[in-house]
Amino acid sequence: MTRHVLALCCLCACGLLPAGAGDAPVAGTMFFQGRDGMDVTAIQDTATRMKVDLFKNTSPDYPIRFKLPPDWEASVNVFLVRQDGKSYLIDAGNAPERGSLAAKLAALGVKPEQIDAVFITHIHPDHVGGLLAGGGGAGFPRAALYIAREEYDAWQNDESRQALGRFLQPYANRLRLFAFGDRLPGGFTARLAAGHTTGHTLYALDRLWFIGDLVHAARFQFQHPVFCARYDRDPALAVTTRIDVMTAAARQNAVVLGAHIPFPGLGAVAGPENLAGATGQTEWKHFRFLPVQDGKLP
Numbered sequence: 001m002t003r004h005v006l007a008l009c010c011l012c013a014c015g016l017l018p019a020g021a022g023d024a025p026v027a028g029t030m031f032f033q034g035r036d037g038m039d040v041t042a043i044q045d046t047a048t049r050m051k052v053d054l055f056k057n058t059s060p061d062y063p064i065r066f067k068l069p070p071d072w073e074a075s076v077n078v079f080l081v082r083q084d085g086k087s088y089l090i091d092a093g094n095a096p097e098r099g100s101l102a103a104k105l106a107a108l109g110v111k112p113e114q115i116d117a118v119f120i121t122h123i124h125p126d127h128v129g130g131l132l133a134g135g136g137g138a139g140f141p142r143a144a145l146y147i148a149r150e151e152y153d154a155w156q157n158d159e160s161r162q163a164l165g166r167f168l169q170p171y172a173n174r175l176r177l178f179a180f181g182d183r184l185p186g187g188f189t190a191r192l193a194a195g196h197t198t199g200h201t202l203y204a205l206d207r208l209w210f211i212g213d214l215v216h217a218a219r220f221q222f223q224h225p226v227f228c229a230r231y232d233r234d235p236a237l238a239v240t241t242r243i244d245v246m247t248a249a250a251r252q253n254a255v256v257l258g259a260h261i262p263f264p265g266l267g268a269v270a271g272p273e274n275l276a277g278a279t280g281q282t283e284w285k286h287f288r289f290l291p292v293q294d295g296k297l298p
């Protein structure tokens with residue numbers, strides 16, 4: 001089987017600079033060169049760990065028993081995509097008092113008004129919090145805010161998430177609700193990847209797939225996709241979606257870019273492999289995540 005393996009952009013993994021930035025690498029950011037002048041900068045908004053009791057096996061008959069470590073390395077990643085003179089963010093990380101997106105963009109030499117659009121995978125605080133500026137108001141004064149209508153409608157009908165409206169409100173005049181299949185700026189397309197939330201959205205730019213919260217603990221959920229984080233609204237659907245997307249990513253040599261995959265959060269997918277002695281159980285699949293190993297994207 002051909003496997004698409006990318007390699008880290010420098011041996012020290014310190015992060016390379018996006019064109020136009022200053023002289024020193026910015027800690028917690030990493031630059032990747034794509035095709036036709038497009039580039040992606042992974043930005044670690046927040047370093048986190050996820051406790052094991054967040055995770056639950058959705059398949060009681062799952063034949064593998066193992067002892068899990070007390071917690072898993074995670075991250076809150078935001079991706080900056082630049083092409084044709086435009087700058088796009090995928091998600092916005094945590095609220096300014098917790099996240100570091102604004103400071104890291106500034107260190108990279110990217111001004112808030114240079115962001116043309118923000119694509120939101122779903123309306124949770126660690127994805128929309130950074131839309132707000134530190135002193136209130138829009139953190140990105142020119143940016144259009146793209147959210148799938150299905151996700152937006154589900155959020156409006158979910159009382160437990162109403163408070164998050166304060167992060168969206170400054171963008172009321174620039175809110176672009178779209179249907180799956182609509183053509184989006186920059187050549188992005190959006191697909192429904194439901195389960196984590198009702199309208200959880202995957203954004204694709206050719207073979208770069210921004211998968212949001214498809215996985216929460218990469219070191220574990222690629223290998224055992226039947227495990228769900230407590231945050232998944234519909235665990236059974238989240239498992240199906242996770243396996244479908246991972247299968248498609250492996251077949252199409254896509255690079256997945258995850259909001260909580262340990263920084264820098266991107267890599268190829270290998271699999272699926274059947275679990276020995278468990279043929280016929282389609283949900284018992286294993287995948288492997290192959291972290292990037294150089295700065296080039298497909």
Ligand SMILES: [Zn+2]
Nearest residue numbers: 124126213259
């Ligand atoms: Zn999240």
